[in-house]
Amino acid sequence: MTRLSAHIGYLYADVPLADRLAAAARDGFTAVEHPGPYEIPAAEMRRRLDDLGLGFSQITSGMGREGEKGLACLKGREAEFRAGFDRALDYAQAIGCPYLHPMAGVVTGGWLDAGEVYRTNLGWALEHCEGTGVRLLVEAITIPGYYMGTLRAAAELQDAFARRFDLLFDSYHAAVLGEDPAAWVAANVDRIGHVHIADHPGRHEPGTGRIDFSALLSALAGAGYGGAIGFEYIPSIPMAESARFLSRWKRLLPGASSLSTGVTQ
Known part of the structure; x- marks a missing residue:
């Protein structure tokens, strides 16, 4: 069943x-x-999620300093990356979150060094996820200097690691890259x-x-996609109005409307 x-x-x-959980359910x-929900202790987060009938779909393993957008490819920051990953993995298991996203980071030095560090850190992270029920995500992000900048590079890396991790597909970044989101998903x-x-x-x-979201929804539904669909956008209007499209999406996505939030709407 698809979670929104x-x-x-x-x-x-x-x-x-802490108040955003109830607002989202409403x-x-x-x-x-959320990339870093740690101000809410894991036990409290799990209780809040259960009370509201919500799942927690993915978190990152550390964003680094402002503007770094992750640590996984940054040379000399390996110990910091691994400490952050361990913290995120423990938190994910405690709250029932299925995915960790070890963001690559913005390259400020040599790209060759960044690639070697990134692959080493990914391999280490994959080993640490074994037997936990948590999988990794890799996303193509069109921020200048971000190491993993194209869908093609993300897919090639996924194949190089025998598809031991999944891709996080973002409709906005795909469009920036000149891709048709629906066609790429299909x-x-x-x-x-x-x-x-x-x-x-x-x-x-x-x-x-x-973006033609009707076509994208048809591609997801037609392919039997059952993972979460996350809404990572900048609201242009108040959220109570912005979220009105959800009722239509629930009708178009099999199983999405059957997931009760536990909150009267």
């Missing part, structure tokens, strides 16, 4: 982190995600473990840009 996941780093940013989301759905939704241009809610 609110990225509560982007959404509900005007309220305290508006019809059935899961949440051809590569077996690679995808998590989906991010934002329109292009502007990175706002669906319907504010040029």
